[in-house]
Amino acid sequence: MPNQQIARGVFLAAVALFFAVNALRYPIGTLAHAGPGLFPLLICAPLLIIALATIVQARLADPEPLQFSPRNIALIMASLIGFVIASEYVNVTVGIIVLVFVAGFAANSYSWMRNLKIAIGLIVVAFIFQRFLGLNLRLL
Structure with missing residues (x-):
């Protein structure tokens, strides 16, 4: 293996x-x-x-066997698709929130507080990109 x-x-x-x-x-x-x-x-x-x-x-180090989780792969793909759809029809802020909270289900333990912190951090980064790099992001 x-x-x-x-x-x-x-x-x-x-x-x-x-x-x-x-x-x-x-x-x-x-x-x-x-x-x-x-x-x-x-x-x-x-x-x-x-x-x-x-x-x-x-x-x-000691070898770890390679494992695939089709459920987690599907959740990550769903979070990316949700990000694209939410960003297109609502705005990027909602897209980031959908991305983080759906992808969070792929973790070993679900924590809405951790997901909230990650989403806020990504929204701040997106705001910085928009404000200081002049990217055309629809954050609001």
């Missing part, structure tokens, strides 16, 4: 490399005048480091 930690590290590395390769198709620019490829590349570097650390740590 495959090791869950190694599978997690390989998946993270694959995602990081996929986005890094695609980021290199765009001009990188400099830190003073960033190109469209700089931000994805800067995010991919730490993600790749985390993936490699996960793989190394998995080789040193």
Whole structure:
């Protein structure tokens, strides 16, 4: 049976490399005048480091069997679809709340207080993106 930690590290590395390769198709620019490829590349570097650390740590620790939960996968997919629908027809704030509270059912224990804190944190981040980066988000 495959090791869950190694599978997690390989998946993270694959995602990081996929986005890094695609980021290199765009001009990188400099830190003073960033190109469209700089931000994805800067995010991919730490993600790749985390993936490699996960793989190394998995080789040193006892293996954990890889398990899939179709229920949890369905809940995560439903939360993403709910986010898109709520954001389209109401606003992004409601979409974030739907996303967090539906995805929360995939956790081992459901905590509405934890979900509320996560939703508030994500709404604050969305507000910062709207206010300081000029993104066109319909928060209200």
